[in-house]
Amino acid sequence: MNTAKPDSGPAGTTTGSTPAPFPTPPLFIAIGRGAVGLCPACGKTRLFTGYLRVAEVCTVCGAPLGEVRADDGPPVFTILIAGAIVVTLLVVMESTMNLSILTEAAILLPLMLIVCLGLLRPIKGGTLGLMLQIGMIKPPTQ
Numbered sequence: 062m063n064t065a066k067p068d069s070g071p072a073g074t075t076t077g078s079t080p081a082p083f084p085t086p087p088l089f090i091a092i093g094r095g096a097v098g099l100c101p102a103c104g105k106t107r108l109f110t111g112y113l114r115v116a117e118v119c120t121v122c123g124a125p126l127g128e129v130r131a132d133d134g135p136p137v138f139t140i141l142i143a144g145a146i147v148v149t150l151l152v153v154m155e156s157t158m159n160l161s162i163l164t165e166a167a168i169l170l171p172l173m174l175i176v177c178l179g180l181l182r183p184i185k186g187g188t189l190g191l192m193l194q195i196g197m198i199k200p201p202t203q
């Protein structure tokens with residue numbers, strides 16, 4: 062994961078501003094690092110200080126992780142993915158098994174909760190990695 066050469070490509074290249082003061086790896090590297098819970102910029106420290114609480118600043122590279130605000134994006138992506146999984150299972154169960162609605166609910170509702178809780182953190186990390194890499198950083202004064 063760590064490379065000898067420095068990462069290239071400043072964040073916010075479309076604005077023509079000065080290069081970011083932290084490493085900006087390629088897009089999919091940043092998304093992958095965020096999805097596994099590491100700093101998207103350097104990959105050396107943890108992105109989260111809690112289940113979903115993001116560290117304010119990376120202690121290794123200085124990336125302003127707390128200024129990257131994903132807001133409602135990760136929950137929306139999570140619901141879309143989890144809904145597709147659970148609804149597909151519901152359709153398969155309806156067409157192949159003869160279960161009562163209560164049995165299906167007893168299986169699928171806890172599954173929906175588990176899938177949502179399992180996906181939310183990696184999706185939030187990946188979203189933060191994407192946003193940090195493309196320069197979607199919002200200072201706290203705005």
Ligand SMILES: [Zn+2]
Nearest residue numbers: 100103119122
């Ligand atoms: Zn870092």
